[in-house]
Amino acid sequence: MSALSSIPLTANIDRRELLRKLFSEPAEWLFVSGLAGASKDAAALTDDGINLFSMAGTMGAAVPMGLGVALSAPNHNVAVITGDGEILMGIGALATAASVQPNNLRIVCLDNSMHGETGRQTGHTARTANLELIARGAGIERTMTISESSQIAEASSFLQNETGLAFLVCRILPTEPSAYKRNMKADECRVRFRQAYLAET
Amino acid sequence: MTFEHTHTEWSGVMFSILRDAGVKLFCYVPDRGNDCLISLAETDNKARAILLTTEEEGLAICAGADLVGERGILCMQSSGVGNCPNYLSLVSGARFPLLMMITMRGDYGEQNPWQYPMGRAVEPILKTMEVLMFNVEHQNELERTTVAALNATGKGAQSAAIILSQKFLGTKGF
Numbered sequence: 001m002s003a004l005s006s007i008p009l010t011a012n013i014d015r016r017e018l019l020r021k022l023f024s025e026p027a028e029w030l031f032v033s034g035l036a037g038a039s040k041d042a043a044a045l046t047d048d049g050i051n052l053f054s055m056a057g058t059m060g061a062a063v064p065m066g067l068g069v070a071l072s073a074p075n076h077n078v079a080v081i082t083g084d085g086e087i088l089m090g091i092g093a094l095a096t097a098a099s100v101q102p103n104n105l106r107i108v109c110l111d112n113s114m115h116g117e118t119g120r121q122t123g124h125t126a127r128t129a130n131l132e133l134i135a136r137g138a139g140i141e142r143t144m145t146i147s148e149s150s151q152i153a154e155a156s157s158f159l160q161n162e163t164g165l166a167f168l169v170c171r172i173l174p175t176e177p178s179a180y181k182r183n184m185k186a187d188e189c190r191v192r193f194r195q196a197y198l199a200e201t
Numbered sequence: 202m203t204f205e206h207t208h209t210e211w212s213g214v215m216f217s218i219l220r221d222a223g224v225k226l227f228c229y230v231p232d233r234g235n236d237c238l239i240s241l242a243e244t245d246n247k248a249r250a251i252l253l254t255t256e257e258e259g260l261a262i263c264a265g266a267d268l269v270g271e272r273g274i275l276c277m278q279s280s281g282v283g284n285c286p287n288y289l290s291l292v293s294g295a296r297f298p299l300l301m302m303i304t305m306r307g308d309y310g311e312q313n314p315w316q317y318p319m320g321r322a323v324e325p326i327l328k329t330m331e332v333l334m335f336n337v338e339h340q341n342e343l344e345r346t347t348v349a350a351l352n353a354t355g356k357g358a359q360s361a362a363i364i365l366s367q368k369f370l371g372t373k374g375f
Contacts, residue, residue, distance in 0.1 A: 032265065053268055058288050061261040068265020068273065071226060071249065076269075092254025093261075100251055186295035190268065197269050 011147040011171035015110055016178045018170060019045040019081065021152045022108065022159055027051065030069055030078045030197070034062030034086035036117035037177030038110050042081040044178035050196035056184055060090025063107060067097045070105035073197070078104050079159070084111040084125045091134060097165060098139030106159050107135075107167045112174050120174070135167040147171035207371060211343050212237035215302075218344065219274060220248055222351045224300070226266050226273030227251065228259030234304025234370050235276040256281035257288040264297040272354075276302045280319045282326055289330035292360040300354045301332070301362040310372035323364070333361040338368045 019041050023029060026045050031052040033042035039054035046052045053069075055061060066080035087094075087109050097105065113126035125131060132145045142164050146155045155168055183189055216238055219227075227242035228251045229235055242250040253259050259275035266273045282303060291297050306313070307320020327334055335350045337343050346363060353361040 030269075057290055057294070058261070061257075061264075061288055061291070064258040064261035065265040065268075068226065068262035069268055070265075071251075071262070072266040072271035073269040090258065090261075093258050095254050096251065096258055100249075186291070190295045190297065193268050194270065201270075
């Protein structure tokens with residue numbers, strides 16, 4: 001089987017420009033982002049917007065929290081922004097999401113193959129773990145892995161123009177995440193997200 | 202319900218109260234103590250049962266539901282509380298008013314020694330993570346306890362767990 005050896009080992013995608021190329025209309029989405037770099041990039045995308053709930057702890061919680069939003073707001077597009085370390089810590093959530101198949105949920109994994117926040121230690125995806133295969137094995141049928149800037153447009157269409165639960169792995173350069181100072185007070189962020197959503201609907 | 206089960210009657214009472222209070226997502230790791238309740242959620246067109254791989258997922262799912270104004274409940278055995286503390290930081294940190302239903306092992310009449318350590322740890326873990334506890338030991342406490350926990354997690358804006366003792370549930374024979 002060639003799938004395991006097909007994990008792209010090199011990448012030229014700059015994470016600091018990636019999300020705005022993937023999401024052309026960020027205001028039309030509800031975002032949940034996992035701790036550290038993924039949340040900095042998501043905050044830069046939305047200008048730490050009222051449609052983002054970003055985390056700075058609870059490693060592994062981004063996918064199940066996004067799932068809860070997607071199931072409870074079925075008429076909205078929901079995107080989870082997470083990293084390779086975070087998603088592996090709560091990897092069973094992919095099976096849970098697949099079992100209920102929310103058509104409005106997209107999961108985007110920014111895979112730098114390292115634990116950037118804690119000192120750039122090597123992660124499992126630098127070695128043997130293949131997140132796209134894991135997602136497919138969990139039962140997510142629409143999956144994609146990109147590692148080149150030239151593939152971003154196709155990935156953007158995959159997220160925005162097609163329906164159904166989807167999982168996108170983006171192999172990214174080992175740069176720092178976006179330098180964005182977001183609100184770290186989780187209670188304030190909960191209230192602001194909730195009030196904005198409920199005022200709109 | 203078309204089948205007979207030790208827990209059929211109280212599960213029906215509890216499910217009706219939860220559903221009427223707007224609880225829609227019934228997140229669960231299977232346990233003998235919650236299987237009737239989950240069967241009811243699976244067949245009710247206003248509710249949705251969500252099978253988890255591990256209990257803490259349910260806390261994040263219920264938090265996500267709260268972000269858009271909906272309510273969920275995490276149903277688990279007491280041993281699952283041991284998987285939850287890190288995600289319970291959403292509770293105290295972000296003030297998510299999460300609701301749990303915990304079916305006890307390792308308390309009253311337990312015969313499996315493996316169950317006792319987590320049985321003892323449930324209360325200190327929930328206390329440390331600022332989750333209110335509402336205990337049910339007798340049949341006549343179930344309805345008002347469920348309502349109390351819903352009030353706490355509703356307008357009360359707290360997190361709460363309904364804890365069903367083995368004195369109430371009965372013990373598993375070995």
